[in-house]
Amino acid sequence: MDNREIVFVEPWKVEITSKRIDARMEAHQVLVKKIYTMVSPGTELACLSGMESWFNMPGVPGYASVSEIVEVGSEVTDYKVGDVVFHYGKHSRYEFTTTDGVFLKVPEGLELKRVPFTRMATIALTAIRVSEIELGDLVSVTGQGIVGNMAAQLAALQGAEVIGLDLANERLLTAKECGIKHCVNAGTEEPKDRIMNISNGKGVNTAIDATGVPKVAIDSLSWIGKFGEIILLGTPRGTYNTDVTEVLRSSHLFEKGCINFKGAHEWRYPVAPDTFVKHSLLRNSTIVFQLLMNESLIVDPLISHIIPYEKAPEAYEGLRNNKDLYNGVLFKW
Structure with a gap:
């Protein structure tokens, strides 16, 4: 299977690469196909600048995704082929991942282009939680x-x-x-x-x-x-x-x-619910789902671009040099 990835090759250089997926899926994994992935301007531009020590180049960035499950491992019981899920996925067409962490079925009726904003909303929600x-x-x-x-x-x-x-x-x-x-x-x-x-x-x-x-x-x-x-x-x-x-x-x-x-860094809270901690990333995400469903949280005006992943280099150029017009960028896969 051929995979397509958005790669930060070196500082301020973005390429689209093709990579053959030859690895065999493990029993506890699922294979997902991306529908939309979202750019986090602050974090991803910092990575693209070469100034984030935790991000190694060449590397595939990525922050938030809505994807369809196309294959499940033998030990996966809570998800099936065809499920549409929200997760912290990278900018690639396909990805092997586990269902641990923030990996949630998208509620029926929630418009898919809004789903990746869940990640950004839970980041913002941290500020409200600590305040x-x-x-x-x-x-x-x-x-x-x-x-x-x-x-x-x-x-x-x-x-x-x-x-x-x-x-x-x-x-x-x-x-x-x-x-x-x-x-x-x-x-x-x-x-x-x-x-x-x-x-x-x-x-x-x-x-x-x-x-x-x-x-x-x-x-x-x-x-x-x-x-x-x-x-x-x-x-x-x-x-x-x-x-x-x-x-x-x-x-x-x-x-x-x-x-x-x-x-108010998002990772101050655990990923999964904990008996001794009120908040978690999973709980925050499900709350955001509901806010998006009933339109208490408005995101459509924040979407400045929905573009094919092939145009990623120009998107990052816009995010870097034309920040007033490039804000919420979704890659369509």
Whole structure:
């Protein structure tokens, strides 16, 4: 069987390769054929840059997939040929995988192009899980890419009034389509002034940073109210020099806000349900399925491109150099 893969050959070089699948499937595995795979812009561009030590080149990236099972191993009893599943699959036409981890049947009636967004939504949901967001709170979310947009939507579902911030008008327009009440262009407006106006001078209760840009997180400390919190949703990357004493004082001193700093990396929770832990990736995924089914979580405006996998090189070029127009990219297999 011939397989097609999207390969990061070297920094900023993407190729489509053909690879013969000669390996025999093991008894506990299934063979899936991809329907859609989704690009995670932040993580995959970081890998493509060559700056992520855990990703080895040449390598096949991939983050989220909806696939059809085409063969099952002799020990697999919960799945059958023809089942459509969501899993953390790579950008390839076929893939041998186990049913361990996040591997779930897609609910009947859930539109397949929406399914890969489950991964991005569960990443965003981590920020809500670790936060103290309550009904009536004011929340800012810096960065209105896919994950930031979903974090903003989920904060609103938690009962908060949400302010979305970004430098791109296109992303802010998308945020409005997704129901975000306040949208602020941080390039043409002063974020602190606008937020203080919205909050009547009190600041936000929770600031979620989805950009991963250290300066953005530090700047947001200025608009967090007393006893508020900052949630680091985007993985901080790059070098940024500042006075760390002032940063620490914002947490320590009352007059500086007594702000709590919290990390929200998705892997802080176990994959499978655990007796001693309330949340898990599987539980979060099934909750997101329901939100997508009843359209409480809106994703269609986030889909900027559905393109054949053969055009992957131009897609990554667009994601790198035309970020305002390339946001949610699905590869069709």
